[in-house]
Amino acid sequence: MSKKSTDKTAAAAKKTTSAAKTGGANAAPAAAPKPAASGPNPSHSSPVNTALSADEKVELYRKLVRIRRFEERSLRAYQAKKIGGFLHLYIGQEAVAVGCCSLMGKDDHVITAYRDHGHAIAVGMDTKALMAELYGKVTGCSKGKGGSMHYFDPARNFWGGHGIVGGQVPLGAGLAYALKYKGLKGAAMAFMGDGAVNQGAVHEAYNLASLWSLPVVFVIENNGYSMGTSQARSSAGELATRAAGYDMKWEIIDGHDLYDVRAKMEPLLRRAREESKPALVEIMTYRYRGHSVADPDKTYRSKTEIEDYQRTKDPINLFRAILQSEGALTDELIEKIDTEARSEADFAADFAEASPFPTPEDIQKDVYWEADNPSQRTSGGRLFFN
C-alpha cells in the first residue's frame, strides 16, 4: 500500500522514455505529453484548432462545463438517494470526450464503457433524458432500463454505455466493420479505460481491426487507475505501444489539454475515414472522484495527488485560460456559461423528478422476441406478479 501516489508518476515516467523510442515500422512518432505550462504547445497551433471560430471555441468550453455541472448535480441526487446502483463520474476527464467527439462528423460513431455521461453530453444528448435515466424514469434515454452505465442514442451515433470492462471494444470494431461493409463514410471511436486493455476481447478487437483495416480509433482514457488498482499494478509494459504488435498506429495524448486531444486525434480519425485504417491512442487523464460514488477512494491514492491535479491540470481551467488568452472568453461569458450549465442541470433534475417510473408491464417490453410476440410462452412461470 505504500505505492499509492508514486505508481502513476512512475508509470508516466516510464511511458515518456519508451514513447521516445520509435515504435516499429508503422508506429507514429509518439511524443510524450507536454506539461501545459512549458512554452508554446504545437498542438495549439494545429489547423484543427486554429480553424475554430470564437463561437465554436466557446461551445467547446460550454460542453466541458455542462458535463461537470451535470455530474455534480447527479452526485447530489445520488446522495439524496434519488439514483440507485452505481454512478461513475467523469469529472476530471471532460476534455477527452469533448475533444474527441468535437471531431465527429455526422457519419462517425462512438461507443464507450460505463463512465459514459461525458460522452453522451459530448455527442449532444439531451441532459433531461440523461438525468431521467439516472432516476430510473421512463423518460430516460434508455427508458429507465439501463441506468447510468447504459446510455444509448443511436440517432446521435452513440452506441452506449457498456457495463462489462472491455466488452464494448470489439463492438467498436464491429461498428467500423459495418461502415466498411456497407460502403458508408465515417469512422468509429471505441473508448475504454486503462484497466480494460488487459481484457482478451480488447486484443482480439485490435487484431481484427488491423487485419481487416477497419476505420476505428481505439481510445484508451488513461486515468491511472482501474478501480482501486493503479496502472503500475495492473498492466505490464506500455498501453499505447501494444498497438505496435498489431502493426497499428499509436499516439499518446495529453488529455488535460483539449487542444492536444483535438490536434492528435484529428489526423487519426481522418485517416480512419479516408484510408480505412485503425489506430490506438492513449489519452492521459485523471478522475477526481472515486471509481464510483460508492468508492471511498481512500486506500489507493492520496488526497494530495488529487489536489495536485485539480490545481495544475484541470481540463476546464486549462481550456478557460487558453480561451481567455485568445480573447474568446470574457469574464461575463464565463459567468453566464456557468450559471446556464447549473440551471440546465437543475432543470434536468426537475424533469427527472417529475417523470414517471416504468410500470411493471414495462419490464418485459423491449425483450427481443417476447416483446413482439405476445402469445409466446417462454416466460411461463412468472405467475403471481399482478
Add this chain to the structure above:
Amino acid sequence: MPLITYREALRHAMAEELTRDENVVILGEEVGQFHGAYKVTEGLLEKFGPKRIVDTPISEAGFIGLGVGASMLGVRPVMELMFWSFYSVAFDQILNNAANIRYMSGGQINCPIVIRGPANGGTNVGATHSHTPENILAHHPGVKVVVPSTPYDAKGLLKSAIRDNDPVFVLENTILYGLEGEVPAEEYLVPLGHADVKRAGTDLTIVTYGRPVIQSLAAAQQLQQQHNLSVEIVDLRTIRPLDIDTVLASVRKTHRVLIVEEQRPFCGVGAQLAYMIQNEAFDELDAPIQRLGTVDAPAIYSPPAEIEQLPNSQRILKAALATMGS
C-alpha cells in the same frame, strides 16, 4: 453462538482455510489492497500477505484460466469474480477447462478451484451486473454449484468447497452480505450436496435457495399466522449435486410444491426440479407444482421496477396460497 454477517462468515471460512492449508490462495480483482469490492476479503491481505492474497488485473479469462492451471499442480485457488455476471468473460476457462479436465484426462487430473463472488439482482445495477448463472453453470457435468442463504451455511459450505478436489462455484447473494446469523465459534463444515429443511411444515413445501429462503421464511410465518398454513421450506444449498431426496421426502409429507427462485424461469433450476418431482413423486402430488421466479427480462435498472421484477415475501405468500388452491 456469535452473531456474524454473511460477509464475515465467508471471510472467516477463507481465513481458516488459508491458515490450515498453505496451498490455498485468494486471487481476484481488488481482493487485496481495496479489501474486495464488497469487502468480503477485508483484512486478509494484512493477515496473510501479498503472496497469498493476490490482486489481479481485469482479465477474467486470463486469471481464471491461470487459477485452473495452478490448481492442476496442486495450488488451491479461491478466485473472486467481482460479480458473477462476469463469468461470461471467463466462460471458456470455466467450462471448457475447469469443468472438463478431470473427464478428458481420464480421471488423471483434478482442479481444486473455487470460484466465488456476488450474484443476483436487486441492487439496481442493470442488465450487465445482475446475472444469476446457477442454472447455466449447473448444466455442466463435473462441477458443483453452491448457493448459501445464511451466514452459517455460507461459512460451512465455502470451507467444504475449498477442501473439495474439483471445481466448485459459490454464488453469494449481494443483498445477503449484511445478513446476520448465528455461527459457531468452533470449526465446522457443511457438506456439499445436502439440502436443509429450514422450517418444518405439513401443508406445503417451498423448495428454494439463496435469498428467497429468507423471503420464504417471512412468508411462511405470515401464512401460519394469517392462514393457519404450515409451510415447510427446503433450502437446496447446493444446486449441483442436487439433493432431490430431501425434496421428495418433504413432498411426501406435504403433497404440494411451490418452487421459488431468484432467477428467470425459462430453462431454470425450477424446471429441473419440477421434472424430477413429478417423475418420482407424481402420485404424491395433490396439486400442480407451481413456480415463482424473476420476471423474464434482463434486469431492469429502474429501482422501483426492479423490485417488481424480483420475488419477495408478499409474492411468495400469494403464490403459496394459489398453490393451495385458495
